[in-house]
Amino acid sequence: MQDVDSYLDRESGRFVAELCDLLKIPSVSGDSAFRSQTRNAAEFVRNNLQHAGVDAELVETPGHPIVLGRWQKLADAPTVLIYGHYDVQPPDPLDKWITPPFEPTERDGYIYARGATDDKGQMFTHIKSVEAWLKTKGELPLNVIYVIEGEEEVGSGNLDNFLETYRNELKCDVAVISDTSQYSPELPAITYGLRGILAAEIRLHGPSQDLHSGIFGGSIANPATALARLIAALHDDKGRVQIPGFYDDVLPLSDAERKQFADLPFDESAFLKSLGTSATFGESDFTTLERRWARPTCEINGMASGYTGEGPKTIVPSTAMVKITCRLVPDQNHEALTAALKTFLEKRLPPGITMEFESQHGAPAFVFDPNSPYLEAAKRAITAAFGTPPVLIREGGSIPVVSTFRQILGVDTLLLGWGQNTDNLHSPNERFRLVDFQRGIRASAYLWHELAALK
Amino acid sequence: MQDVDSYLDRESGRFVAELCDLLKIPSVSGDSAFRSQTRNAAEFVRNNLQHAGVDAELVETPGHPIVLGRWQKLADAPTVLIYGHYDVQPPDPLDKWITPPFEPTERDGYIYARGATDDKGQMFTHIKSVEAWLKTKGELPLNVIYVIEGEEEVGSGNLDNFLETYRNELKCDVAVISDTSQYSPELPAITYGLRGILAAEIRLHGPSQDLHSGIFGGSIANPATALARLIAALHDDKGRVQIPGFYDDVLPLSDAERKQFADLPFDESAFLKSLGTSATFGESDFTTLERRWARPTCEINGMASGYTGEGPKTIVPSTAMVKITCRLVPDQNHEALTAALKTFLEKRLPPGITMEFESQHGAPAFVFDPNSPYLEAAKRAITAAFGTPPVLIREGGSIPVVSTFRQILGVDTLLLGWGQNTDNLHSPNERFRLVDFQRGIRASAYLWHELAALK
Numbered sequence: 001m002q003d004v005d006s007y008l009d010r011e012s013g014r015f016v017a018e019l020c021d022l023l024k025i026p027s028v029s030g031d032s033a034f035r036s037q038t039r040n041a042a043e044f045v046r047n048n049l050q051h052a053g054v055d056a057e058l059v060e061t062p063g064h065p066i067v068l069g070r071w072q073k074l075a076d077a078p079t080v081l082i083y084g085h086y087d088v089q090p091p092d093p094l095d096k097w098i099t100p101p102f103e104p105t106e107r108d109g110y111i112y113a114r115g116a117t118d119d120k121g122q123m124f125t126h127i128k129s130v131e132a133w134l135k136t137k138g139e140l141p142l143n144v145i146y147v148i149e150g151e152e153e154v155g156s157g158n159l160d161n162f163l164e165t166y167r168n169e170l171k172c173d174v175a176v177i178s179d180t181s182q183y184s185p186e187l188p189a190i191t192y193g194l195r196g197i198l199a200a201e202i203r204l205h206g207p208s209q210d211l212h213s214g215i216f217g218g219s220i221a222n223p224a225t226a227l228a229r230l231i232a233a234l235h236d237d238k239g240r241v242q243i244p245g246f247y248d249d250v251l252p253l254s255d256a257e258r259k260q261f262a263d264l265p266f267d268e269s270a271f272l273k274s275l276g277t278s279a280t281f282g283e284s285d286f287t288t289l290e291r292r293w294a295r296p297t298c299e300i301n302g303m304a305s306g307y308t309g310e311g312p313k314t315i316v317p318s319t320a321m322v323k324i325t326c327r328l329v330p331d332q333n334h335e336a337l338t339a340a341l342k343t344f345l346e347k348r349l350p351p352g353i354t355m356e357f358e359s360q361h362g363a364p365a366f367v368f369d370p371n372s373p374y375l376e377a378a379k380r381a382i383t384a385a386f387g388t389p390p391v392l393i394r395e396g397g398s399i400p401v402v403s404t405f406r407q408i409l410g411v412d413t414l415l416l417g418w419g420q421n422t423d424n425l426h427s428p429n430e431r432f433r434l435v436d437f438q439r440g441i442r443a444s445a446y447l448w449h450e451l452a453a454l455k
Numbered sequence: 456m457q458d459v460d461s462y463l464d465r466e467s468g469r470f471v472a473e474l475c476d477l478l479k480i481p482s483v484s485g486d487s488a489f490r491s492q493t494r495n496a497a498e499f500v501r502n503n504l505q506h507a508g509v510d511a512e513l514v515e516t517p518g519h520p521i522v523l524g525r526w527q528k529l530a531d532a533p534t535v536l537i538y539g540h541y542d543v544q545p546p547d548p549l550d551k552w553i554t555p556p557f558e559p560t561e562r563d564g565y566i567y568a569r570g571a572t573d574d575k576g577q578m579f580t581h582i583k584s585v586e587a588w589l590k591t592k593g594e595l596p597l598n599v600i601y602v603i604e605g606e607e608e609v610g611s612g613n614l615d616n617f618l619e620t621y622r623n624e625l626k627c628d629v630a631v632i633s634d635t636s637q638y639s640p641e642l643p644a645i646t647y648g649l650r651g652i653l654a655a656e657i658r659l660h661g662p663s664q665d666l667h668s669g670i671f672g673g674s675i676a677n678p679a680t681a682l683a684r685l686i687a688a689l690h691d692d693k694g695r696v697q698i699p700g701f702y703d704d705v706l707p708l709s710d711a712e713r714k715q716f717a718d719l720p721f722d723e724s725a726f727l728k729s730l731g732t733s734a735t736f737g738e739s740d741f742t743t744l745e746r747r748w749a750r751p752t753c754e755i756n757g758m759a760s761g762y763t764g765e766g767p768k769t770i771v772p773s774t775a776m777v778k779i780t781c782r783l784v785p786d787q788n789h790e791a792l793t794a795a796l797k798t799f800l801e802k803r804l805p806p807g808i809t810m811e812f813e814s815q816h817g818a819p820a821f822v823f824d825p826n827s828p829y830l831e832a833a834k835r836a837i838t839a840a841f842g843t844p845p846v847l848i849r850e851g852g853s854i855p856v857v858s859t860f861r862q863i864l865g866v867d868t869l870l871l872g873w874g875q876n877t878d879n880l881h882s883p884n885e886r887f888r889l890v891d892f893q894r895g896i897r898a899s900a901y902l903w904h905e906l907a908a909l910k
Binding site for chain 1: 765
């Protein structure tokens with residue numbers, strides 16, 4: 001691998017410059033104002049793959065296009081499917097960014113930009129590692145397929161149909177995704193479990209327009225108050241979700257897993273300090289790591305009603321809105337729980353208030369087989385690139401495509417996170433550590449070797 | 456009065472045109488972006504008073520200026536203080552206006568614009584009536600003082616200091632305000648009671664920035680959820696306020712008042728239809744009119760947290776905000792209840808959440824002596840101008856200056872509303888009926904005659 005190693009060292013500056021070019025493109029998939037720029041990011045990824053020596057094209061969908069890349073020249077070698085996404089979360093609140101979200105800036109060994117770690121930077125490592133193989137050796141040790149989509153941040157609404165349509169072309173032995181985190185800055189990790197998700201937006205309607213709260217207040221139900229009462233009903237004082245049946249299908253954590261979590265280094269006061277808060281909060285019978293990785297939740301992501309500008313405005317608002325996501329664990333069913341959530345809320349509406357319930361997306365949770373040879377191969381590649389063996393962890397986030405790959409393509413997914421929990425993903429000042437970018441590329445290059453050796 | 460009557464008929468078109476010029480000025484006192492335009496409205500009112508023949512000037516304050524006008528040439532006649540305001544509520548939501556809020560438009564006998572009825576149109580009637588006297592007779596039958604302020608919609612923060620400073624110059628026998636409504640389109644009213652108010656804005660702070668709800672959800676308190684739980688705790692299922700001591704000082708309605716309210720024509724299904732909702736809601740032992748006029752409330756005017764744009768965004772928000780106003784009745788104390796609200800909320804904060812509590816403004820409720828000769832004089836003037844005797848009603852809104860006039864100047868206030876409850880004040884498509892504008896001017900002109908005859 002010495003030629004590959006040397007290439008990676010020599011080209012590392014250019015890799016960062018290319019990543020910055022990609023980060024400059026505001027590919028906010030959830031906001032239709034950014035539609036053409038989201039497409040620009042897809043074209044950038046396609047071109048970059050082609051430059052590396054991979055056949056690549058855009059596959060159109062009713063939403064944003066999917067970049068499909070392939071290098072499949074070895075009849076007897078295994079095939080790995082590399083998944084990633086070129087779309088990003090909205091950048092707001094804009095005023096909290098130290099440097100603008102789409103002007104990538106290097107500071108203190110990090111590159112700051114929306115999408116730096118989620119997922120442009122991490123996804124890019126698997127393009128650069130393949131480039132290194134092809135430019136130095138002229139070939140890879142195994143076959144690769146890239147599926148880089150543009151709708152991960154809005155629920156991957158067109159991905160399933162693509163996977164079904166291209167099911168034969170996408171035949172592979174294992175999938176690889178880098179869209180998670182290391183356990184800590186000096187402790188790499190392989191993620192063997194993820195939480196599922198259900199997302200809904202609820203809009204309450206009261207009077208047909210905002211009313212003067214002096215003239216009408218006290219005589220009709222206030223949609224903001226009604227919404228607050230619905231939200232308040234979702235949890236008890238201890239943070240336990242009150243939707244009937246919510247915990248019925250939750251698989252209890254095994255004693256071995258609880259011990260494994262407990263053995264990980266975890267400094268709760270440092271954790272709180274990094275979040276800028278003073279206390280944890282949640283189900284009383286579980287540790288903080290258990291609550292984050294292996295317990296279901298129901299979180300408010302946003303809400304709005306009435307007048308929110310400067311100064312007072314004495315109205316009874318006409319409407320109120322809330323965005324809710326639940327994180328799910330095995331074996332909770334996201335469709336049944338979406339229906340249960342809707343029923344739970346409907347039953348609590350006061351007179352004169354009507355509800356619109358929009359189910360946005362959902363996916364089941366996922367746990368990987370910890371004894372898989374693919375996982376052992378990934379451990380060896382990471383150990384070699386990072387100089388430290390990875391720990392096995394779960395994560396609280398959701399990568400719905402992992403379940404889809406199992407269901408449609410019949411393969412498991414290696415979740416190899418090069419980022420950090422402190423990289424501010426989905427938040428202002430998102431960042432990716434340059435050393436993690438470079439080590440990620442190297443681990444990826446080694447992984448192709450380790451996976452090829454399995455057959 | 457025939458010369459005055461003829462003048463009013465002849466000049467009515469010009470009066471509407473001048474009102475439209477005033478309505479074109481976006482004098483939104485609560486938004487600092489409109490600061491210079493708010494001043495423009497003050498200058499317009501001053502100039503219009505001067506044109507009518509009244510001495511007028513702007514009195515500067517730390518906020519928006521107060522227009523002080525005076526015609527005081529009769530040593531033996533009574534003096535009436537006319538109060539109004541040239542500032543308006545914010546116009547949002549802008550997309551709900553049929554024609555833009557600051558482009559006054561005549562449709563179906565109404566003039567549509569922000570401030571049409573609250574309070575530019577109503578205030579203007581008392582300038583035009585005085586103009587009619589001075590242009591036809593060369594003098595008024597009594598002395599008048601105008602106090603037209605620019606901060607009514609943001610709590611009149613600089614008015615008390617002005618009234619204290621000008622206490623001697625403002626000596627008067629009675630005050631007149633037209634900033635309320637008639638009982639119905641064909642039934643004028645004199646308002647003898649108003650609710651008081653307390654206003655507060657509460658901001659909750661959780662983590663120092665928005666966090667990924669997958670990675671962190673379930674382990675720390677969510678400020679949006681915490682805020683919803685605080686709001687939900689403010690009422691029981693029946694809409695009764697739960698702040699300790701909230702109802703302790705409420706004076707019960709007399710049997711005579713309950714009967715008087717019950718005798719007024721009130722069509723509940725028409726009321727609901729006009730609001731675009733299907734049911735009333737509130738304290739079960741009171742009628743709809745009692746709830747609106749004579750019972751205290753606690754209303755949410757606006758709330759915001761996290762992401763409220765298009766599409767999902769999976770975060771735990773960093774902050775959450777709510778604007779609350781309580782409407783108060785005699786003898787509730789707004790200062791004590793503001794403190795009780797703060798304590799009530801503080802006690803309910805979950806671990807890791809801190810609260811900022813901003814008390815914005817407050818005023819006690821007000822009830823007028825129904826046997827006053829001033830009130831009898833107003834009844835005669837309205838009966839002559841409207842062709843129908845007015846009913847005595849209360850209103851649910853707050854005009855804090857009424858209490859201030861009693862306290863600082865020692866006078867009672869005649870609340871003579873020319874508007875309608877259906878004029879969309881504080882809402883999109885605010886309007887003022889042209890016939891009410893013209894009848895209001897006439898009633899005002901007659902009022903000067905009736906009040907002068909009392910001495």
